[in-house]
Amino acid sequence: xxxxxxxxxxxxxxxxxxxxxxxxxxxxxxxxxxxxxxxxxxxxxxxxxxxxxxxxxxxxxxxxxxxxxxxxxxxxxxxxxxxxxxxxxxxxxxxxxxxxxxxxxxxxxxxxxxxxxxxxxxxxxxxxxxxxxxxxxxxxxxxxxxxxxxxxxxxxxxxxxxxxxxxxxxxxxxxxxxxxxxxxxxxxxxxxxxxxxxxxxxxxxxxxxxxxxxxxxxxxxxxxxxxxxxxxxxxxxxxxxxxxxxxxxxxxxxxxxxxxxxxxxxxxxxxxxxxxxxxxxxxxxxxxxxxxxxxxxxxxxxxxxxxxxxxxxxxxxxxxxxxxxxxxxxxxxxxxxxxxxx
Numbered sequence: 437x438x439x440x441x442x443x444x445x446x447x448x449x450x451x452x453x454x455x456x457x458x459x460x461x462x463x464x465x466x467x468x469x470x471x472x473x474x475x476x477x478x479x480x481x482x483x484x485x486x487x488x489x490x491x492x493x494x495x496x497x498x499x500x501x502x503x504x505x506x507x508x509x510x511x512x513x514x515x516x517x518x519x520x521x522x523x524x525x526x527x528x529x530x531x532x533x534x535x536x537x538x539x540x541x542x543x544x545x546x547x548x549x550x551x552x553x554x555x556x557x558x559x560x561x562x563x564x565x566x567x568x569x570x571x572x573x574x575x576x577x578x579x580x581x582x583x584x585x586x587x588x589x590x591x592x593x594x595x596x597x598x599x600x601x602x603x604x605x606x607x608x609x610x611x612x613x614x615x616x617x618x619x620x621x622x623x624x625x626x627x628x629x630x631x632x633x634x635x636x637x638x639x640x641x642x643x644x645x646x647x648x649x650x651x652x653x654x655x656x657x658x659x660x661x662x663x664x665x666x667x668x669x670x671x672x673x674x675x676x677x678x679x680x681x682x683x684x685x686x687x688x689x690x691x692x693x694x695x696x697x698x699x700x701x702x703x704x705x706x707x708x709x710x711x712x713x714x715x716x717x718x719x720x721x722x723x724x725x726x727x728x729x730x731x732x733x734x735x736x737x738x739x740x741x742x743x744x745x746x747x748x749x750x751x752x753x754x755x756x757x758x759x760x761x762x763x764x765x766x767x768x769x770x771x772x773x774x775x776x777x778x
Contacts, residue, residue: 479547482647482724483539484737487553488546492517496545504624505567506632507545508533509552511560517549523631526564534561536632536640538625540568540648551725554737555644558745564640566632568625568652626771629656634667643677644741646725647704650684651768653677658768659775661687678744680735681723683708685765694744698722698735709764716744 479485488496495517496507506520508531520526539551545567552565632638633656645653661668672689681704683695697704697714698721724734 483547483550504628533564535563535642538649558738558741646680650679659772683712
């Protein structure tokens with residue numbers, strides 16, 4: 437399927453499911469329906485959605501693959517994408533994956549699945565992905581400009597998360613608000629990533645992020661660094677991290693990082709740490725990870741990731757200026773502090 441056909445099939449599935457979504461939670465169905473359709477369209481621009489097959493689309497509908505869900509995408513032609521709605525469900529299935537991917541532009545299951553499929557094709561093994569989802573906290577963050585300035589304003593998203601949780605109490609299938617929840621809490625995608633990385637059963641040694649997904653990775657690693665130093669030390673010794681389209685600071689122990697940027701990616705540059713130099717520059721590429729993007733300006737993720745992985749072991753060990761991290765990584769540090777305060 438090409439990108440347009442994939443997007444059309446997804447939107448038809450969502451339209452058909454609207455009565456069920458409305459019956460489950462009328463407020464969220466009405467408030468977020470148009471925005472979620474818009475974000476699926478964004479994912480068709482920014483990700484290689486044609487890599488998702490027609491048979492896989494029903495499982496990716498947002499009423500099933502909601503925020504914090506985990507997808508497992510085998511390489512092309514090696515099986516269907518599978519969906520797990522919780523971390524425990526994922527571990528219970530004993531899935532073996534070679535990488536964990538986090539997409540970030542449209543924040544729908546479609547983009548996450550497409551990005552994971554590209555990563556799986558690069559490494560020749562299944563890749564997992566965390567679904568970012570899209571809720572009221574994201575809407576309010578966008579109102580403050582967070583869609584374009586996620587590096588500085590994404591922390592607002594976490595301040596609005598309790599509003600998201602309150603509306604989920606109206607749902608029969610997604611009642612996730614704990615009694616006595618604090619005013620400030622981290623988002624479900626970050627919490628899912630923390631739960632995966634903090635669990636000894638998680639054995640994957642490769643993290644791959646795109647755009648705001650890199651910030652989600654950084655937030656999770658900063659939270660773990662504050663809460664579990666021993667686990668952080670073990671992870672830092674084994675993890676390789678590849679970021680696409682935004683150079684985001686990672687905690688000091690994580691030095692095994694390759695940053696990939698398109699030479700024309702002004703959007704990613706605006707949301708990047710200025711002291712971090714790109715390790716791989718894709719000539720003529722913009723912020724999109726869709727190889728079908730007009731004028732050849734989309735990054736070919738599988739091909740570029742293979743080249744990036746070859747760089748490990750040959751690059752300098754200093755990923756960024758640690759002295760600047762306290763100031764420039766303030767959003768991630770604040771997120772870790774908000775989580776610890778709950």
